[in-house]
Amino acid sequence: xxxxxxxxxxxxxxxxxxxxxxxxxxxxxxxxxxxxxxxxxxxxxxxxxxxxxxxxxxxxxxxxxxxxxxxxxxxxxxxxxxxxxxxxxxxxxxxxxxxxxxxxxxxxxxxxxxxxxxxxxxxxxxxxxxxxxxxxxxxxxxxxxxxxxxxxxxxxxxxxxxxxxxxxxxxxxxxxxxxxxxxxxxxxxxxxxxxxxxxxxxxxxxxxxxxxxxxxxxxxxxxxxxxxxxxxxxxxxxxxxxxxxxxxxxxxxxxxxxxxxxxxxxxxxxxxxxxxxxxxxxxxxxxxxxxxxxxxxxxxxxxxxxxxxxxxxxxxxxxxxxxxxxxxxxxxxxxxxxxxxxxxxxxxxxxxxxxxxxxxxxxxxxxxxxxxxxxxxxxxxxxxxxxxxxxxxxxxxxxxxxxxxxxxxxxxxxxxxxxxxxxxxxx
Amino acid sequence: xxxxxxxxxxxxxxxxxxxxxxxxxxxxxxxxxxxxxxxxxxxxxxxxxxxxxxxxxxxxxxxxxxxxxxxxxxxxxxxxxxxxxxxxxxxxxxxxxxxxxxxxxxxxxxxxxxxxxxxxxxxxxxxxxxxxxxxxxxxxxxxxxxxxxxxxxxxxxxxxxxxxxxxxxxxxxxxxxxxxxxxxxxxxxxxxxxxxxxxxxxxxxxxxxxxxxxxxxxxxxxxxxxxxxxxxxxxxxxxxxxxxxxxxxxxxxxxxxxxxxxxxxxxxxxxxxxxxxxxxxxxxxxxxxxxxxxxxxxxxxxxxxxxxxxxxxxxxxxxxxxxxxxxxxxxxxxxxxxxxxxxxxxxxxxxxxxxxxxxxxxxxxxxxxxxxxxxxxxxxxxxxxxxxx
Numbered sequence: 075x076x077x078x079x080x081x082x083x084x085x086x087x088x089x090x091x092x093x094x095x096x097x098x099x100x101x102x103x104x105x106x107x108x109x110x111x112x113x114x115x116x117x118x119x120x121x122x123x124x125x126x127x128x129x130x131x132x133x134x135x136x137x138x139x140x141x142x143x144x145x146x147x148x149x150x151x152x153x154x155x156x157x158x159x160x161x162x163x164x165x166x167x168x169x170x171x172x173x174x175x176x177x178x179x180x181x182x183x184x185x186x187x188x189x190x191x192x193x194x195x196x197x198x199x200x201x202x203x204x205x206x207x208x209x210x211x212x213x214x215x216x217x218x219x220x221x222x223x224x225x226x227x228x229x230x231x232x233x234x235x236x237x238x239x240x241x242x243x244x245x246x247x248x249x250x251x252x253x254x255x256x257x258x259x260x261x262x263x264x265x266x267x268x269x270x271x272x273x274x275x276x277x278x279x280x281x282x283x284x285x286x287x288x289x290x291x292x293x294x295x296x297x298x299x300x301x302x303x304x305x306x307x308x309x310x311x312x313x314x315x316x317x318x319x320x321x322x323x324x325x326x327x328x329x330x331x332x333x334x335x336x337x338x339x340x341x342x343x344x345x346x347x348x349x350x351x352x353x354x355x356x357x358x359x360x361x362x363x364x365x366x367x368x369x370x371x372x373x374x375x376x377x378x379x380x381x382x383x384x385x386x387x388x389x390x391x392x393x394x395x396x397x398x399x400x401x402x403x404x405x406x407x408x409x410x411x412x413x414x415x416x417x418x419x420x421x422x423x424x425x426x427x428x429x430x431x432x433x434x435x436x437x438x439x440x441x442x443x444x445x446x447x448x449x450x451x452x453x454x455x456x457x458x459x460x461x462x463x464x465x466x467x468x469x470x471x472x473x474x475x476x477x478x479x480x481x482x483x484x485x486x487x488x489x490x491x492x493x494x495x496x497x498x499x500x501x
Numbered sequence: 502x503x504x505x506x507x508x509x510x511x512x513x514x515x516x517x518x519x520x521x522x523x524x525x526x527x528x529x530x531x532x533x534x535x536x537x538x539x540x541x542x543x544x545x546x547x548x549x550x551x552x553x554x555x556x557x558x559x560x561x562x563x564x565x566x567x568x569x570x571x572x573x574x575x576x577x578x579x580x581x582x583x584x585x586x587x588x589x590x591x592x593x594x595x596x597x598x599x600x601x602x603x604x605x606x607x608x609x610x611x612x613x614x615x616x617x618x619x620x621x622x623x624x625x626x627x628x629x630x631x632x633x634x635x636x637x638x639x640x641x642x643x644x645x646x647x648x649x650x651x652x653x654x655x656x657x658x659x660x661x662x663x664x665x666x667x668x669x670x671x672x673x674x675x676x677x678x679x680x681x682x683x684x685x686x687x688x689x690x691x692x693x694x695x696x697x698x699x700x701x702x703x704x705x706x707x708x709x710x711x712x713x714x715x716x717x718x719x720x721x722x723x724x725x726x727x728x729x730x731x732x733x734x735x736x737x738x739x740x741x742x743x744x745x746x747x748x749x750x751x752x753x754x755x756x757x758x759x760x761x762x763x764x765x766x767x768x769x770x771x772x773x774x775x776x777x778x779x780x781x782x783x784x785x786x787x788x789x790x791x792x793x794x795x796x797x798x799x800x801x802x803x804x805x806x807x808x809x810x811x812x813x814x815x816x817x818x819x820x821x822x823x824x825x826x827x828x829x830x831x832x833x834x835x836x837x838x839x840x841x842x843x844x845x846x847x848x849x850x851x852x853x854x855x856x857x858x859x860x861x862x863x864x865x866x867x868x869x870x871x872x873x874x875x876x877x878x879x880x881x882x883x884x885x886x887x888x889x890x
Contacts, residue, residue, distance in 0.1 A: 278548075278592070324542075329594035365542045395547030395592065411543030411552075416561040418552050 076100045076497040077260035080165055082153055082437050085113020086479055087471030088265035089135050090486035091493075096144035098490075100497045103257055104139060105167055106149045110214035111136055113267055114472075117197065117291060119298040119305075121479060122346040123377035129213055129300075136215040148255065149216060153439045156262065160466025161496050165257045166439075171250035173221035174207075178245035181209070181217035185237035185246065193225040195302070198295045201310075202302035207237045212300055219245070261466045261493035264440065265486070268432040268472040271326040271333055278396040279325060279428055285310040286404055286425045287397065290321075290343055293427045297350045307354050309425055311404035316424035318359040319351050320408055322394055327431030328365065334447060338476035340429035341368045345378055347427060348387045361388040361421065363410060371480060390421075397426060434473045440464070450474060460489040468492055518700075521571040528566055531624060532806045533605035538597040539563045545589035545599040550730050551582060556875065558582070559589055559599035562606060572700050575613060575693040578878070580606040581864070581871030584731035587800025601804040608806065611863055613693070614686040620859040627807045630855075634815070637851035644671070645843045654835050658763040659826075662839045665758050668846075672754055675854060682858035683866050690867060694874045697882060705877050713877050721869035735801070738789055743865075745782025748775050749823075766830035776827070783820050787813055812861045815852040822848060 076099065081092045084106030092104045104111070115121075116136075118128040139145050148167060155166035174185075189205035197210045206225040209217060219237075227234035228248060238246040273281035273289055281287045286309050288296065299305040309316055321344040327337040341364065348360035367389065369378045381387045392410040399406055400422070408421045434449055436442055443451040443463040450469055453461035459475075460468045470485035471477070477485075525537060539560070546552050546560040558579040565573040583603040590600035612621040622629040650664045695703040721727065725743070728736035752760050752775060760772055767773055790813055793802035822845035829838040856862035 324594075328540075330596045331594070365540065392547070393542035393544045393594065395544050409547045411546035411557055411560055413541060413543055413560075416546075416557050417555055418546055418557045419554075 076494075077161070077499070078103060078257065079261045079263065079493045079497050080105065080153070080163070080257065080259040081263045081265060083113065083265035083267055083471070083473070084108075084111030084139075084147075084149065085265060085267045085471060085482075086115040086132060086135070087267070087473075087482040087486045088113070088263070089132075089139050090483045091263045091265060091470060091490045092139055092145050093135065093142065094487050094490035095494055095497070096142045098494055100144060100494055102142075102145045103165075103167075103259065104145055104147050105151050105153055106147070107152045108210060109150050109172065109208075109218070109220040110210045110216070111139060111147065111149060112211070112213070112215065114291075115479060116211060116213070117298075118294050119301075120346060120350060122342040123371070123373040125346065125349070133213045133215075136213070140215045147216065149218075150220060151255075153437050154254075156439050158258075160464075161260050161499070163259050163262055163466065165259055165262070167255040167257065169253040169255060171252055172218065173223070173226075173246065173248055173250050174219045175245045175247050175250070176216065176218045178243045179218040180243055180245075181219070182242060183209070183219075184240050184242060185219055188236045188240045190234065190236065191225050191227050193222060198302045199289070199292050201292060201295060221246075221248075260496040260499075261468065262440070263486075263489045263493055264437060264442075264462070264467065264469040264473055265471045265482075266435045266437055266473045268434055268476070270430045271433050273325060273428055273430045275332045276325050276329075276428075279322065279394075279426070280397045280399065280406075281428055284397065284399040284404070284406060284426075286316075286399075286406060288425065288427050290340065290347065290427055290429045293347050294343075297347065297354060305354070307351060307425075309404070314424075315355055316358060318361070318423040319348070319425045319427060320406070320421065320423040321348055321360070321362045321427045321429060322408075323362065323364040323367075323429045324393060325428040325430045327429075333431050333433065335431070335449070335476060336368065337429075337431040338368070339478040340431070342371070342374055342377065342478065344427070344429045345369075345381045345387070349381055349385050352385045352387065359388070359423075360385075361390060361423070363390050363392055363394050363408070365391070365393050371478065432472060432476050436473060440467060442467075442469070460485050460492060466493075466496055518570060519572055520569040522569050524566055524569045524571050524574070527625075528602065528605045528609060531605040531608040532804050533566075533598070533602040534804060535596060535598045536563055536602040536605075537567065538595040539567065539599070540595055542594060544592055544594060548588045548592050549583075550586060550588065551584070551727065556582070556879070559603050563597070563599060563602055566602075566606070572696070573698070574606065575610070576696040576698075576700075578694045578871040578875040580610055581868050582727065582875060584725075584728045584735070585801040586731040586735070587803075590800040590803070598800070598804070600800045604801070604804070604806075607864065607867075608808070610690075611860065611867070614690045614863075614867070615682075615859055616685060616689060617682070617859070623855060623859055624806075624808060630808065630811055633855060634811075634851040637854055638847040641847045641850045642843065645846065649839075649843075652835075652839060657765065657830050657833055657835045657838050659761055659830065659838060659842060660763040663761065663842060663846075665761060668761065669757055672757060675850065676754060679853060679857045683863060686858060686863065687866055687870050690870060691874060694871075695878060703878060703881050705881060709877060709880075713873055717873040717876060718869045721872050722865070725868070727872065735799075738786065741782050742786035745779045745786060748779035749783065752776055752779065765833070766827055768831070780820060780824060783816065787817050787820065808860055812856060815848060815856070818848045819845065819852055 078101035079095050081088045081104045084104055092102045095102045115128055115132050121128050150172055151167050151169045154168045158164045185207045186205050189207045191206035192203040193206055194200035195202045195204040207219050207221045223229045270289055295301040296307055326332045344362055348362055351358055351360055369375045391413045394408045394410040396409050397406050405422050405424055406426050411418045445451050451463055452459055453463055460470055462469050468489040470489045471482040543560045546557045580603055585600050587600045590598045593599055608624055612624050648667050650661050653661050794805045797803045822841050825841045826845055
């Protein structure tokens with residue numbers, strides 16, 4: 075008989091680790107702090123280098139997790155306390171109240187349709203609105219509604235309760251309380267992913283100041299059919315299709331004053347986004363400003379070549395110094411030195427997408443040893459790249475170091491095997 | 502687009518590029534302590550308020566230096582076009598301090614333009630610098646010892662102590678020697694700069710040499726107007742210092758016979774007022790520089806080479822002894838006046854002799870001439886069809 079394993083974070087890495095453990099007959103607790111699993115990958119439109127639809131390959135895995143007999147999915151929950159040692163960790167988990175009984179909610183969406191309160195939608199990076207009772211996105215797993223207490227009229231003003239009135243299964247429960255769950259697990263896998271670094275740390279790119287400057291993640295939502303514009307690429311300033319888009323690499327990455335590390339996936343992500351822009355708009359000039367184009371994975375160099383030859387995307391080797399806005403058109407002027415010729419130029423474009431670097435997110439309940447740069451210290455980056463310095467605690471995906479989806483999934487499998495050794499009483 | 506650009510680059514020359522592997526370490530010694538960190542992103546060039554089009558720096562120059570392409574560095578007037586606002590250093594993603602690199606290049610070029618070799622010795626050895634100052638001070642001291650006039654002790658008779666014809670002659674001699682050295686250095690600079698990327702000499706017709714000179718050099722010499730685009734306050738401070746020096750120079754070189762007299766020093770007198778104003782300007786300049794360099798309040802003051810401190814020190818001693826001479830004359834202390842005046846001359850002489858042709862001060866000529874040469878060169882290259890698209 076095996077002991078259970080805890081996986082923290084329900085992104086693609088956590089999902090894969092949970093499935094790989096559960097398929098061995100090990101009981102897995104998958105804890106996700108947001109209302110749905112899926113993580114960052116759920117926000118992406120397509121994946122490189124094959125241009126597969128991200129949701130189409132992610133959603134089946136999400137559903138497998140939800141249906142797996144050996145996986146106990148704890149969404150809208152956070153690990154608040156961890157003690158013990160490898161093979162015998164005591165874990166306390168706080169299950170936040172959704173104010174919706176999960177057993178009763180059938181995900182019909184009646185409540186969402188009737189809710190009068192509009193809230194900026196985090197999933198679409200606040201480029202659209204959701205309701206105070208909501209599903210984070212259409213393919214959410216579990217497909218259970220959640221009430222956002224901060225914005226719900228009943229919780230803020232004491233009125234409304236419309237959702238309760240219209241719910242066909244009487245699932246709404248405003249009296250729901252937070253629950254603490256205590257578990258004993260053999261191993262812990264951390265897959266808590268990343269946040270984008272605040273792009274205002276690179277103030278000369280004008281993010282937040284100029285309407286038509288986007289982060290790469292915003293652009294992903296913009297091209298996505300579940301996004302704020304249903305997949306139509308339009309400018310924030312005037313709702314028009316851009317005729318030219320510039321993608322700027324290494325924003326808040328590889329800069330000793332902000333973040334010295336390479337964020338690994340942005341080069342290919344931008345190549346992909348430029349291709350998507352071409353596919354969506356046809357008549358658009360795409361230019362990628364890069365320092366070194368890091369096409370390191372299998373099929374990536376070919377993808378890069380395809381972008382140049384098949385899609386006619388321009389690549390300029392330069393780190394632009396600044397972006398200025400033309401007040402009358404809201405177009406953007408990018409100043410850079412082209413390295414091939416050493417000539418300083420200005421390029422005018424309709425839209426700019428900043429490939430913003432990433433910073434890791436870690437669970438507060440576990441005090442991980444960190445490097446100077448704030449990233450987790452791996453036990454041995456070469457030979458044991460999924461182990462933290464705490465025995466029995468493994469770390470995978472971007473939380474362990476910036477990487478793309480294939481590498482995250484690979485690490486998930488590796489950590490699953492490490493954890494399973496402890497689960498079966500070995501190690 | 503990219504491929505076109507490559508095709509339109511100048512034809513490949515058969516001339517072998519000379520590589521100086523020691524160039525980077527020399528520049529490190531001269532203050533470019535971090536430039537090897539550069540990964541060639543071009544952020545520095547792009548952010549520079551003075552670069553435009555083909556006139557692009559610092560990135561290109563860092564690249565040349567890291568590759569040891571000394572000839573390319575020597576043929577660049579660009580280092581003198583930079584006024585060290587420090588934006589490049591502030592925003593460098595590698596913290597490679599391109600600004601201090603440009604400063605180091607200026608020091609390096611100063612050593613290369615100078616044909617005597619003294620500049621190189623001064624910049625690369627603190628010991629030589631100190632010894633050179635001491636020797637020059639000693640020579641001046643000995644000259645004063647042997648040539649001074651009668652020492653009148655009942656009242657201050659400065660002209661009697663330091664006969665005007667001797668001081669004036671010595672001053673003029675120094676002036677002409679320095680001017681000659683500086684002009685020959687400028688000529689060497691011209692020879693270095695007027696080469697294209699392939700090392701081929703560029704010949705400029707005399708007509709253009711003259712008309713361009715008239716149009717650029719005096720204007721930029723007197724206004725340093727390009728500095729304005731860099732950081733306005735630094736430009737204004739610099740102007741104050743420049744005109745402080747200019748006033749001091751006029752008072753104590755061409756007008757020496759009116760300023761170094763046996764008459765008691767009067768405070769209300771046009772020359773005295775000018776002298777006081779120039780003193781205030783120089784003290785202001787020195788304090789801004791000292792404060793800035795100690796606090797490292799701007800990128801341009803973050804790295805101070807030993808020669809920068811020596812410059813400030815010599816300036817301060819010059820100004821302080823100058824003020825003391827004035828005070829002693831004013832209150833009528835003959836011996837104190839003569840001694841301080843002797844010390845003043847012993848400092849002023851090495852200050853001028855070392856700094857003007859061999860060190861920091863030479864930029865007063867190199868900067869306006871660089872603008873002049875760069876303009877000529879750019880026009881010539883454009884007319885020859887070497888243009889990047």
